[in-house]
Amino acid sequence: MKKAISLFLICMLSLATIVLPAGCSKKDESGETPSLAENMLYDFEDYDRNFQLMKVMSYFGAVNVNRDKTYVRSGEQSALLQPLGYHSTMIGNVFTPTLKPESCLYIPLSSNKYEFDYTDAGKLREIRMAMYNAESTDKNVYVGLIFEYNAQEVCEPTRFTLKPGWNDVMYVVEHDRLAINYDLSTCYGIALSFDRVKSRNIADAPKIYLDDIRLETYETAVTPADVVELDENELCDFEKGYQRYAVTSGVYDKAIRPDLEIVTAQNGVSPTSGHRMLKVTLKPTDAIDGSIFDTIYLREGIVRKANISALPLSAKICIDVYNACDIMLDLPITFVSMRNQNTYAVAGHLYAAPGVWSTFSIEVGEVDRLFEGEKVYTAYPGPIRIEWGEFTGDENRILYVDNFRIER
Numbered sequence: 001m002k003k004a005i006s007l008f009l010i011c012m013l014s015l016a017t018i019v020l021p022a023g024c025s026k027k028d029e030s031g032e033t034p035s036l037a038e039n040m041l042y043d044f045e046d047y048d049r050n051f052q053l054m055k056v057m058s059y060f061g062a063v064n065v066n067r068d069k070t071y072v073r074s075g076e077q078s079a080l081l082q083p084l085g086y087h088s089t090m091i092g093n094v095f096t097p098t099l100k101p102e103s104c105l106y107i108p109l110s111s112n113k114y115e116f117d118y119t120d121a122g123k124l125r126e127i128r129m130a131m132y133n134a135e136s137t138d139k140n141v142y143v144g145l146i147f148e149y150n151a152q153e154v155c156e157p158t159r160f161t162l163k164p165g166w167n168d169v170m171y172v173v174e175h176d177r178l179a180i181n182y183d184l185s186t187c188y189g190i191a192l193s194f195d196r197v198k199s200r201n202i203a204d205a206p207k208i209y210l211d212d213i214r215l216e217t218y219e220t221a222v223t224p225a226d227v228v229e230l231d232e233n234e235l236c237d238f239e240k241g242y243q244r245y246a247v248t249s250g251v252y253d254k255a256i257r258p259d260l261e262i263v264t265a266q267n268g269v270s271p272t273s274g275h276r277m278l279k280v281t282l283k284p285t286d287a288i289d290g291s292i293f294d295t296i297y298l299r300e301g302i303v304r305k306a307n308i309s310a311l312p313l314s315a316k317i318c319i320d321v322y323n324a325c326d327i328m329l330d331l332p333i334t335f336v337s338m339r340n341q342n343t344y345a346v347a348g349h350l351y352a353a354p355g356v357w358s359t360f361s362i363e364v365g366e367v368d369r370l371f372e373g374e375k376v377y378t379a380y381p382g383p384i385r386i387e388w389g390e391f392t393g394d395e396n397r398i399l400y401v402d403n404f405r406i407e408r
């Protein structure tokens with residue numbers, strides 16, 4: 001029996017190896033599959049060429065040269081990272097409407113002085129780095145790409161778990177999905193961020209060593225496929241693979257960015273449509289510094305596809321939200337118009353009772369009336385946001401979201 005199973009596994013594996021390259025083969029503009037090369041981006045041997053180029057963003061923590069060979073993957077040196085992250089006492093009482101830059105280690109993909117330029121993300125296939133976790137417990141690292149120069153937003157960071165000792169972190173660039181929301185030709189850098197330590201004392205920071213950041217690159221940029229396909233009346237039902245990238249978060253304090261995950265029925269909660277829904281895990285803040293609302297939102301690239309301007313004004317935009325907390329939640333729903341520098345309007349409040357699905361719905365014509373001026377939303381449709389006020393305590397709050405849709 002054991003043999004049968006292992007034979008079965010071997011068959012499955014060989015099938016996978018046959019099928020995968022075909023499924024993953026990328027085409028460039030000429031329709032050819034571009035050839036691959038491996039490049040060392042940072043080996044941390046040259047202080048100016050490596051440490052001086054990296055930007056240690058606000059409140060990240062410390063970055064230093066390491067020469068202890070235990071923590072060096074190749075050569076004589078690596079980087080010692082001691083990430084702290086934001087602490088609530090650093091936030092201050094003044095709320096500015098602009099998002100703060102990510103508290104990250106910003107690793108630029110280009111340098112005039114050292115004459116390298118890997119900023120065309122269409123040419124990046126994979127980012128690899130060696131990381132040594134010198135702590136006795138697992139640590140998370142979040143790897144994202146920076147398409148906005150000041151790093152106020154880092155594209156949906158991917159979490160990797162670092163086991164104690166050496167880890168090889170491999171971040172695969174998903175061109176088709178990134179292209180829904182970003183211009184791939186201008187990617188400023190790689191962002192590394194970590195869970196916050198809730199202390200400003202560097203002695204409390206974990207020790208993580210970083211070495212050998214390599215880029216696997218295509219010779220020519222791949223052409224991303226347009227993967228956004230909406231069924232009739234669909235805005236986002238979370239059934240399709242690309243829809244993991246359809247919703248993202250806008251959080252003032254990046255350390256409490258919610259976890260977003262597409263899941264099937266769980267904990268007695270079933271999707272309102274299809275087999276999948278979005279699970280949103282909201283994180284508490286250390287201290288409330290004024291009334292701050294954070295948000296998740298259906299992105300403009302998706303809403304634009306839905307051809308909202310062609311809908312009758314009586315058609316409704318609907319969203320289902322399940323509140324898995326034990327208290328009522330007040331969730332403002334806002335719409336963003338892409339005209340006039342992204343103005344937004346509050347469409348109403350979804351008062352979500354605990355333990356049930358609640359539906360928010362609003363007529364398309366009513367959304368236009370929220371803005372001053374004719375068709376400011378339907379002609380310039382932008383993100384649809386679900387907001388919540390920051391909260392304190394030890395407990396995460398869980399929401400499920402499903403079936404952003406049109407009803408007529």
Ligand SMILES: [Ca+2]
Nearest residue numbers: 237273274276
């Ligand atoms: Ca669904």
